[in-house]
Amino acid sequence: MTKQILKAHKVRLYPNEEQQIFFAKSFGCTRFIWNRMLSDKIEHYKNTKTELKNTPAQYKKEFDWLKEVDSFALANVQQNLRAAYSKFFKGFGFPKFKKKGHRDSYTTNNQKGTVAVTNNTVKLPKIGHIKAKFPSVINGLIKSATISKEPTGKYFVSLLVETVVEPFTKTHSKVGIDLGLTDFIVLSDGTKVANPKFLSKLQNKLAREQKILAKRREGAKAANRKLSDSRNYQKQKIKVAKVYERITNCRKDFLHKLSFNLIKNHDVIAIEDLNVKGMVKNKKLSKAISDSSWSAFTTMLAYKADWYGKKLVKVDRWYPSSKTCSGCGHLLTKAELPLQVRSWNCPSCLQSNDRDINASINILNEGLRLATLKTVGAAGLA
Secondary structure, three states: OOEEEEEEEEEEEOOOHHHHHHHHHHHHHHHHHHHHHHHHHHHHHHHHOOOOOOOOHHHHOOOHHHHHOOHHHHHHHHHHHHHHHHHHHOOOOOOOOOOOOOOEEEEEEOOOOOOEEOOOEEEEOOOEEEEEEOOOOOOOEEEEEEEEEOOOOOEEEEEEEEEEEOOOOOOOOEEEEEEOOOEEEEEOOOOEEEOOOHHHHOHHHHHHHHHHHHHHHHHHHHOOOOHHHOHHHHHHHHHHHHHHHHHHHHHHHHHHHHHHHHHHHOOEEEEEOOOHHHHOOOOOOHHHHHHHOHHHHHHHHHHHHHHOOOEEEEEOOOOOOOOEOOOOOOEOOOOOOOOOOOEEEOOOOOOEEEHHHHHHHHHHHHHHHHHHHHHHHHHHHO
């Protein structure tokens, strides 16, 4: 049975000079509206202790140049700011002001064909067709488009498409996954996938380019030049951005391919629900954990499992998967199994356990138990 989903397609754009100017205006106007609306909300609350219900339309009277850009781009700023406030009231951080050159983007909606694609162009409101390069065929109804400019100077559009997908054939296979640093994942069937460590591999090159960038900055300051006017600094800034871009692209490609293969080959996947945000506070391991991108990997598994009719079960982070013998269930103490010990013999059943494989087997067993409980609970409620 097919499933209707929302899927994003990231497409490279090649705007001409006039189109680049329009994008710059759109980025600036959306950034201005966000900052102005947020500032007015804060000031209004200080004075009245009530929330200000402001809209982009009321600012167009005072700032006539806001009419030059797509009205849907400004309307989406209002929606995003409202969502940010909702998250704040649920315990997330307070909305922040936006800076120029940091994640420049705007979102527009498709209204009766205002956003469309051809063989080699993307059509956008108020600007028309822009030359583009498509990595894959886009099938379905385009709902919205988010245009962005990367620090490398490249332009992209993310097209949100309503489409249908076919579920994968059932394999009747179940697997547990133990996340790690030396091995990115260890499966309960004994398979180990090495951690590619993209940041570590390009660390020397990144440090070299950043060192040159620092020298360019000092040179500009010594000559009393603004960094925006220093051509050498701006060129070097792009070189640093390209190294970061390569790291990001390689990591995303690895995570997408790995998560897709796991979803395709297994019907039930059990994985640890790690507190990555808390783990990165460890100064010794923070860089390695960030480089591994466990959160992004788990997110990919979750939505792909939903798309293709598979099941992802998250096991509680406090479950002692490493310290429990998968053969007899004997539980070791933390002192009996320090982190540097990678294999151990069970004192109860004498089974020889590889730390990571043993953990993945326990995660699978606990995941199947949780999945059974949920199924029984749902049946009882029905």
